[in-house]
Amino acid sequence: MPLLRRLLTSALVMVVASALCVCAAFASARPLVAQRYHPRLAIVHPALAPVTRLAPGDRAQRTVDLRYIGKGQLSLVVLRVRGLSRVALGAASEGLRLKIERCSARWTKSRRGYACRGAHSVVLGTVAVGSKQPFRLDHLTARGGRTDRLLLTLSLPLQAGNSLQGLHAKAVYAFTGA
Amino acid sequence: MRPFTSGSTLPKLIASLAVLGAAAAIAGLGTYATFTSSTSASHTIATGTLSLTSGPTNRLGTGATLVAAGDSLQRAIDLNYAGSISFGSATLTTSASPSSGLDTDATDGLHVAIDKCSIAWTESGPPYTYTCGGSTSTVLASSPVVGSNVALSNLTLTAGSTDHLRVTVTLPGTAGNSLQNLSSTITYTFTGVQRAGTSQ
Numbered sequence: 291m292p293l294l295r296r297l298l299t300s301a302l303v304m305v306v307a308s309a310l311c312v313c314a315a316f317a318s319a320r321p322l323v324a325q326r327y328h329p330r331l332a333i334v335h336p337a338l339a340p341v342t343r344l345a346p347g348d349r350a351q352r353t354v355d356l357r358y359i360g361k362g363q364l365s366l367v368v369l370r371v372r373g374l375s376r377v378a379l380g381a382a383s384e385g386l387r388l389k390i391e392r393c394s395a396r397w398t399k400s401r402r403g404y405a406c407r408g409a410h411s412v413v414l415g416t417v418a419v420g421s422k423q424p425f426r427l428d429h430l431t432a433r434g435g436r437t438d439r440l441l442l443t444l445s446l447p448l449q450a451g452n453s454l455q456g457l458h459a460k461a462v463y464a465f466t467g468a
Numbered sequence: 469m470r471p472f473t474s475g476s477t478l479p480k481l482i483a484s485l486a487v488l489g490a491a492a493a494i495a496g497l498g499t500y501a502t503f504t505s506s507t508s509a510s511h512t513i514a515t516g517t518l519s520l521t522s523g524p525t526n527r528l529g530t531g532a533t534l535v536a537a538g539d540s541l542q543r544a545i546d547l548n549y550a551g552s553i554s555f556g557s558a559t560l561t562t563s564a565s566p567s568s569g570l571d572t573d574a575t576d577g578l579h580v581a582i583d584k585c586s587i588a589w590t591e592s593g594p595p596y597t598y599t600c601g602g603s604t605s606t607v608l609a610s611s612p613v614v615g616s617n618v619a620l621s622n623l624t625l626t627a628g629s630t631d632h633l634r635v636t637v638t639l640p641g642t643a644g645n646s647l648q649n650l651s652s653t654i655t656y657t658f659t660g661v662q663r664a665g666t667s668q
Contacts, residue, residue: 328503336509343516343552347665403667458514466506
């Protein structure tokens with residue numbers, strides 16, 4: 291059956307070639323499909339000031355400049371908060387809460403907290419930070435070359451009990467764009 | 469070149485490779501289906517502490533017997549404030565077990581009052597009586613001996629400080645014969661409450 295053997299050999303060569311192509315694509319810096327521009331996310335000052343001696347009813351605010359480096363537009367940005375899902379501070383009932391707001395201008399700080407002198411929008415309504423699920427962020431520009439000026443407000447509910455006294459944890463805010 | 473010796477092995481081998489190749493191709497396409505970029509920021513979060521303790525002076529565990537209408541008894545106690553959070557207020561909750569008419573009769577039963585001295589009370593006795601060499605202030609005006617979350621006034625409430633208190637329990641002169649030969653055990657619970665919420 292020389293014809294069948296040739297056909298089978300040709301098929302084998304094609305399969306091996308396609309597999310090598312895929313492997314080469316994995317190793318290549320250039321994508322296999324047509325180039326689509328997506329900006330890269332970056333935070334200007336990723337080390338936020340620590341929050342200390344937090345008590346029920348307290349809130350702590352920190353600003354984060356989320357930059358979009360490059361060209362294009364992200365269709366979705368999500369936030370995952372790591373480090374709190376398995377500790378008491380992340381308990382859904384009485385643990386830490388997080389709210390994120392955006393200002394079109396720089397946030398200005400006063401004795402009463404931060405104020406926005408531009409267009410203001412809520413990026414993430416108040417949520418329990420201990421959730422393992424990612425939070426979808428709204429009202430971001432998510433466009434290359436732009437910067438979203440965010441205000442993170444952490445709060446400890448008044449119903450937090452004595453079991454939360456004297457605890458500490460490290461919270462990592464991971465922003466992912468797609 | 470050694471010829472294939474089996475009519476069935478070669479097709480199986482090729483079919484397996486085809487499946488593997490197709491899977492790799494699908495995996496490759498999946499990898500490029502979505503581009504993502506991530507960045508993160510972090511910080512540490514720590515909660516504060518409150519600590520309210522009594523001592524070294526604490527005479528509240530000393531009972532009184534043969535109390536008659538119009539009698540009073542005095543006991544001193546020190547309250548110490550500690551922790552990384554400031555206190556905003558303090559309350560007193562008292563309960564009786566066993567209970568009797570001495571604590572259930574809000575009019576003619578036992579009443580409690582608390583005073584504070586700016587320095588430690590000078591004790592004499594027993595029976596214990598106390599004098600203040602500094603300035604005094606009223607922490608709790610006379611009220612029925614059993615109460616829940618009764619607000620206390622004029623306390624220091626500052627971490628690292630101590631309030632020197634004198635608890636005075638009185639059986640009013642209006643107490644009638646129905647309160648003769650009764651006994652109650654009173655438990656005093658002082659509770660410190662944190663300051664109001666702030667912004668950091």
